[in-house]
Amino acid sequence: MQQTSLDINTLFALGPVSITTTVVTTWIILLALGLLCWLLTRRLADRPQTLQTALEALVTAIENAVADVAPQQATLLTPFIGGLWIFLVINNLSGLLPGVHSPTRDLSATSALAIIVFLSVHWYGIRIQGLKQYLAHYLKPSPILLPLHIISEITRTVALAVRLFGNMMSLEMAALLVLLVAGFLAPVPILILHIVEALVQAYIFGMLALVYVAGGIQSQQLKQQRAELKKE
Numbered sequence: 001m002q003q004t005s006l007d008i009n010t011l012f013a014l015g016p017v018s019i020t021t022t023v024v025t026t027w028i029i030l031l032a033l034g035l036l037c038w039l040l041t042r043r044l045a046d047r048p049q050t051l052q053t054a055l056e057a058l059v060t061a062i063e064n065a066v067a068d069v070a071p072q073q074a075t076l077l078t079p080f081i082g083g084l085w086i087f088l089v090i091n092n093l094s095g096l097l098p099g100v101h102s103p104t105r106d107l108s109a110t111s112a113l114a115i116i117v118f119l120s121v122h123w124y125g126i127r128i129q130g131l132k133q134y135l136a137h138y139l140k141p142s143p144i145l146l147p148l149h150i151i152s153e154i155t156r157t158v159a160l161a162v163r164l165f166g167n168m169m170s171l172e173m174a175a176l177l178v179l180l181v182a183g184f185l186a187p188v189p190i191l192i193l194h195i196v197e198a199l200v201q202a203y204i205f206g207m208l209a210l211v212y213v214a215g216g217i218q219s220q221q222l223k224q225q226r227a228e229l230k231k232e
Helices: 021-041 050-069 071-096 107-129 131-139 143-182 187-216 218-231
Strands: 010-014 017-020
Touching: 017 021, 021 050, 021 071, 021 107, 050 071, 050 187, 071 107, 071 143, 071 187, 107 131, 107 143, 107 187, 131 143, 143 187
Parallel strands: none
Antiparallel strands: 010 017
């Protein structure tokens, strides 16, 4: 962890767009993850070795977690939620590297992630239910509640971004303050705290995203369940 500054520095500019350390770190993480996925999946076998078995166990665990919330759409949602979890874990833990800050302690990064979740909720909802049926759920149980539904969509997106940003920023600030006071006498507890908090925050963000997406497709699932009950 870098212990000298919590500032977000601008490295260079592309016209009116400033490229900060957060952007560069995120690019590097994305490239590293893409390369790692390619290396790990290029030689999959019917009789898996230890590494492939571990990867399959990870995918199965993620799929089971998604199925607990949205059982009928687990196969569809697992790539998005699983990718989000893995990306967030790497982002949060990157702050442990010397000279590197976690991109998620930058509000612009967490806002971008929250917007992706916001758009994904509607994309999955429209894909599964159709545009007309999906938009109709904003008028239920009464059209009077439409403004409240819209406000709810906006506020929960803002809360999602601010929550992750606040937790990761406070974690790095706490680590910096402790090291300034105690020097390097307590590096191990701080390291453990950072790892645990990084994993917890990644899990919570991903789970909230899953709950929001599942909520967007819930009405369709309820109709399918009612249709099955009528058939029985």
